[in-house]
Amino acid sequence: MSALKHSATLMTVFLLTAPGECCQVKTDTAPRLEFEVASIKPSKPGSDGGGIKPLPGGQTYVATNVPVKLMIKLMFHLNDRQISGGPGWLDTDLYDVEAKADGPHSIDELHVMFQNLLVDRFKLAYHKETRTLPAYELVVDKSGAKLTENQSPEHFDIPVRPTGFGKLEATHCSMSYFSWILSQRLDRPVIDQTRLTQFYDFKLEWTPELPPGLAARPDVAANLPPTNGPDIFTAVREQLGLKLDSHKGPVEVMIIDQVERPSEN
Helix, strand or coil, X not given: CCCCCCCCCCCCCCCCCECECCCCCCCCCCCCCCCCEEEEEECCCCCCCCEEEECCCCCEEEEEEEEHHHHHHHHHCCCHHHEECCCCHHHHCEEEEEEECCCCCCHHHHHHHHHHHHHHHXXXXXXXXXXXXXXEEEEXXXXXXXXXXXXXXXXXXXXXXXXXXCEEEEEEECHHXXXXXXXXXXXXXXXXXXXXXXXXXXXXXXXXXXXXXXXCCHHXXXXXXXXXXXXXXXXXXHHHCEEXXXXXXXXXXXXXXXXXXXXXX
16 A cells, blocks of 8 residues: 555554554445544543553444554554654543444454544544664564464454453454554564464463663562563563564654644534
8 A cells, every 4th residue: 555645544554453454445345434423522631540442342442541642553553663743742632532333343443443533533644654663573483383273253352451460361363463562562563474364362471571760669569470480572482482583674654744633523
């Protein structure tokens, strides 16, 4: 797909994408994927917590107390290094969103709908460039993948959920989506090169590396589980039969050309 400035059709990365390989392509027969109704409001000042997720049933997506930058990262399956430009309020202004489709849709389709919502209501316009950046490639280790294939129908839920400190569980997850999840924890783009095209179930457990200042705080250290487990690179290889190879190469970057605070509901 060529670089776009959007007012109609969008590409989706990520993400959740496959996350990585999901996209809406403009054709003569495919209608533009859009939510039937959507409410966007500034979050109440002083609100605690927040999050963004689809609701069970595959029809509704909600965000609470969430910045627009996070919405963009999730819906396009990007990390911070893959987004350039845009005003400062993308990180600081918080919004509540409730968007409902006309019926059940897959996670990929809901993400395309949310992309189009960002275009229509936030006037998001962007183009893409390929830049040389530090990245990781996710490949199958020589020992072979240790994943359970899931051939069940779409379950209309987030494919990867945290289950504790340094723990996650994946259900009906694509490798492109898992690559995006890893990119959020490693602060580098992770490119799916596994050639595994199905959906999989798996669990991953590792010892996260804390920032030096946080790790030195007694109140934090006292509440952490044992930290003698594998790092995420070792865990991915030993538990999943996959491998993260570090390299510097071409990475697609979103350049934000325009974005506005949302229109009234």
